[in-house]
Amino acid sequence: MKCSILIIILNYLSHALTYKPVILLHGILTGYESMELIKSRIEEKHPGTVVYNIEQFEGWSSLENMWYQVSEIGKEIKNITDKYSHGVNFIGYSQGALLARTLLQANPDHNIHRFISLSGPQAGQYGTQFLHFYFPGLALKTAFELFYSRVGQHTSVGNYWNDPYHKELYFNYSQYLPYVNNEIKSNRSQHDFKNSLTKLDLLVLIGGPDDNVITPWQSSLFGYFDENGTVINFMNRNIYKDDTIGLKTLNKKGKLKVLTVSWSQPFYVAYKYVCL
Numbered sequence: 001m002k003c004s005i006l007i008i009i010l011n012y013l014s015h016a017l018t019y020k021p022v023i024l025l026h027g028i029l030t031g032y033e034s035m036e037l038i039k040s041r042i043e044e045k046h047p048g049t050v051v052y053n054i055e056q057f058e059g060w061s062s063l064e065n066m067w068y069q070v071s072e073i074g075k076e077i078k079n080i081t082d083k084y085s086h087g088v089n090f091i092g093y094s095q096g097a098l099l100a101r102t103l104l105q106a107n108p109d110h111n112i113h114r115f116i117s118l119s120g121p122q123a124g125q126y127g128t129q130f131l132h133f134y135f136p137g138l139a140l141k142t143a144f145e146l147f148y149s150r151v152g153q154h155t156s157v158g159n160y161w162n163d164p165y166h167k168e169l170y171f172n173y174s175q176y177l178p179y180v181n182n183e184i185k186s187n188r189s190q191h192d193f194k195n196s197l198t199k200l201d202l203l204v205l206i207g208g209p210d211d212n213v214i215t216p217w218q219s220s221l222f223g224y225f226d227e228n229g230t231v232i233n234f235m236n237r238n239i240y241k242d243d244t245i246g247l248k249t250l251n252k253k254g255k256l257k258v259l260t261v262s263w264s265q266p267f268y269v270a271y272k273y274v275c276l
């Protein structure tokens with residue numbers, strides 16, 4: 001199957017003459033190793049590309065608070081991007097795709113050129129199956145009791161837990177996702193959270209129905225459940241219609257690519273089995 005996903009990514013990264021450096025950020029409960037295959041493929045297909053594969057917050061520590069991760073990883077990203085005045089491209093995978101997006105939003109002076117979000121819970125997450133190995137007792141319908149609490153907000157998953165049947169609690173407790181998605185207006189809404197995205201040269205959102213981690217999978221493309229549990233396409237949601245974080249602006253300029261791909265397994269597994 002999906003070597004074509006890699007080709008899609010490489011196409012979006014490629015430039016006429018030279019290849020910009022690429023930063024990779026891994027997903028939840030994994031580490032930089034899960035991105036090594038894509039790293040070597042980029043180096044093979046685009047020789048000379050400098051690839052930075054972030055090693056912070058691997059394994060269990062990937063469950064730390066999102067804002068804390070953004071501030072720590074942000075220091076390393078700044079170190080890297082300061083070296084390249086012509087800009088850098090960024091690929092985030094799974095939770096790393098949401099972190100990467102916030103890393104842009106929290107740093108309006110960033111020089112990220114193209115940002116590729118691979119299966120990231122951009123509109124939130126409402127599924128526990130990926131956590132069952134670690135939290136066997138965690139039930140979907142009552143997880144909000146844990147996540148929408150002070151303690152729950154210390155965890156990354158709690159920060160982007162978006163229970164469609166408990167929206168009021170989400171707005172009352174969540175310290176992260178409703179802010180970066182501008183569902184709650186703050187003094188950072190325009191200058192940071194929106195303008196930082198609209199200055200991108202290209203935003204690529206990649207997701208697929210067989211991803212098995214992000215629920216609903218359309219969250220990778222900013223789609224999400226409505227209050228009755230029906231998944232609404234991103235273009236019919238306020239985040240797009242009201243252009244709250246700049247997706248519409250990017251789309252009108254031809255700078256938004258939304259790709260639905262099919263995977264039979266989570267992306268990194270698909271790579272190992274399919275693209276070697």
Ligand SMILES: *[C@@H]1O[C@H](CO)[C@@H](O)[C@H](O)[C@H]1NC(C)=O
Pocket residue numbers: 075076079
């Ligand atoms: C950033 O660069 C400075 C100077 O080279 C170094 O001291 C510091 O450890 C780096 N920080 C990170 C997070 O990479």
Ligand SMILES: *[C@@H]1O[C@H](CO)[C@@H](O)[C@H](O)[C@H]1NC(C)=O
Pocket residue numbers: 168169172
């Ligand atoms: C949310 O916060 C408001 C204002 O503090 C409060 O009146 C309301 O009861 C809270 N809702 C829930 C579901 O906790």
Ligand SMILES: *[C@@H]1O[C@H](CO)[C@@H](O)[C@H](O)[C@H]1NC(C)=O
Pocket residue numbers: 187188
């Ligand atoms: C934004 O608001 C927070 C409190 O909600 C305040 O601490 C911060 O200084 C404000 N920032 C600016 C730039 O006004």
Ligand SMILES: *[C@@H]1O[C@H](CO)[C@@H](O)[C@H](O)[C@H]1NC(C)=O
Pocket residue numbers: 226227228
């Ligand atoms: C959800 O279902 C209720 C009851 O059927 C209905 O009144 C409401 O309009 C629905 N909401 C949406 C967003 O479709």
